[in-house]
Amino acid sequence: MDAFPAFFPLAGRKVVIAGTGEAADAKARLFDGSPAVLVRAEGTDAFLIGTYAGALLAFIAGDDLFVQSAASAARGARALVNVVDRPDLSDFHTPALVDRGEVVAAIGTNGSAPMLASLLRNDIEARIPEGTGRVAALMRIHQAAVRAVLPDQADRRNFLREQLSGPAAQKALDGDMEGAGALLLEALKTRDGPRGRVVYVAGRGPSDLLTLRAARILSEADLVIPDPDADPAILALARRDAGRLAPSEGGAEQMTALAKAGRLVVRIITRSPSAADLAALTRAGVTVDVMLAAPTT
Template sequence: MARLTAFPAFHKVSGRTVLIVGSGAAAAAKARLLGETDARLRIVAEAPGDELLGDAARLGAEVLHARFDVAHLDDVALAFAATEDETEDRRIADAARLARVPVNVVDRPELCDFTTPALVNRAPLAVAIGTDGAAPVLARHVRARVEAMLSPELGRLTSLAESLRGAVADMIPHGEARRRFWAKLFDGPVAARALSGDVAGARAEAVRMMSAEPDVAGFVWLVGAGPGATDLLTLRAQRVLQEADVIVHDALVPPDLIAMGRRDAHRISVGKRKGRHEVTQGEIGEILVREAKAGRRVVRLKGGDPMVFGRVGEEMAALSAAGVPHEIVPGVTAAFAAAASAKAPLTLRGLSSSLVFATGHDLDGRTLPDWAGLALGGATVAVYMGRTVAGAVAERLVEAGLSLDTPVAAVENASRADETIFAGTLRDLPALADRGDVTGPVLILIGRALAEAEQVDAAPIVPETARRTSAA
């Protein structure tokens, strides 16, 4: 994960003086931004324009018709240099630093002690979006999206929570019970009523919640992390990750997804890779039961969908036997992500009306697996974890009568930034197991419907060098 070059923080400016130096549009923009706070604004301008004077009058700001002087920094909490003249702005910045006043210089990030974010104001809630001065226009685009997401009434809910803090501190024990109370308040009937404008009803519901027995019971969510792309994680999965005290995750779940959990949540890796098991399945069940019995809320984070080759049945059985309440949170399974990336229909009217999820590791000696017969009948087959046994899969299907010309697609790291799509036929599939450049998880799709795929960016399953060598 990339590291920030600036640490975001909020300056206390209530009742304090903030200095803005400049006469034009840049100074007026800063005045409007600071006007969303209850700071006292001091504007120093040699020749203030009409826009700046209008904003200053509306905001009740003090306007000094003068060239900047160090005396203007007296009792100032923050300073903004917005003259749009580099030499003058640099002079103001130097003076502010000598006076130990943090300074922002408009459009000069190299001269700034701090940068101003794009601000979403739902006072007392504020969302600040910054790019450390690198791309302020992008920050404004993101702000527009966040503005659309957040109800204008969110400030009422925040104010209600602020008014309840003292009572909550008196009535609910410090620690997990109190954290869960707040989580339920912000994601339940109290929030719904406050956001609809019924503040009195929201307060009454909050008081009822405070009077109830504190919730300290353990719980487990068995969560599908999807194929790996953060924007394919479901909204429900994002929510429960923020509620979890413990995150028990597989090796194939990307760090960016794990990082979407609470920062203070305990992480436990139970990763399994081919030939390397950190923790046995039985031990995973024991971990889930142990953490839940200790009163913790646990997310068991699995790649893809937990119900598809995720061994979720064994974990559900362990939890049920121990009397631990649990819930399944589905995810986007790898077959759907791979098909979407390859632009390959999994079913096609008149050609393929069924879909089979299979794993190449269920090949038992020379026994033809049940799904092979369905492939012969026209079903599209999605083979999970099939790269190393690609040759055996192809051999068994051909022996059963499936044509060597049957279309095949293979997708490595489906949906991720390092995704690679391969295309070919059943004849080519054995070459996949021999490719040393394919190291990530691979999903193989086999079936006639794939002939309609738009695989314009797909690489051949058999490398061109291998084809030339074979032809020679």
């Protein structure tokens, strides 16, 4: 990872757009509908440190002399600077954005290929429903209630995972936030304890043979147990903060205990799953899925 992506809350924060013309206007349009305090700076105002006082971000567009002077002033006020089309003069790069309100996806190429980022954004945008931001808002509104009932992080994650693919999320997608909230709180009230499971995922590779379901499971895993020769590209699809165990540490007994504690355990295998382990998990009442690679054509 050559650049670290980060999201800055914008409520009440000052953002300065310095310069004129289409490039400056395009940067200003990024903040349409945002809660940021947007300031446009033109001419010599862009060279004054006071123009950027209290600003979080400064976007600067213009000729070399203009951007160098404006960038110097902005940095004097401790603002982070982006100079349009000049990554060498910038503190950060502007990604291609998919904006769904409270859900924002960003695709960056470290300033080297913005057209590629735009093409990738189009692909991702088609996969994210318009109402996704309302689902995020639903989770924010009821975050405190969920935390109070489920103080354990893994338990919360399992509950929220269920809700994100359930009727409450669908209500939010459809625009019925009141109905969505009622369904989520009812599910929280009537939840019957942690429900973990064990999922076997084919790990020999290549990674593009994985099904979409298998890739999603890897991204949601609480803990992964990979065979030593599992494809590194498949391992990379797992959540970075997911726990890791070696197969010798993650036998049927350990996987049973983890699943009964509500954990999603992903066993990444490069050969057929152990029949003895499968039988032991089934006898213990653990839900088990086996996801093989997608067939080749």
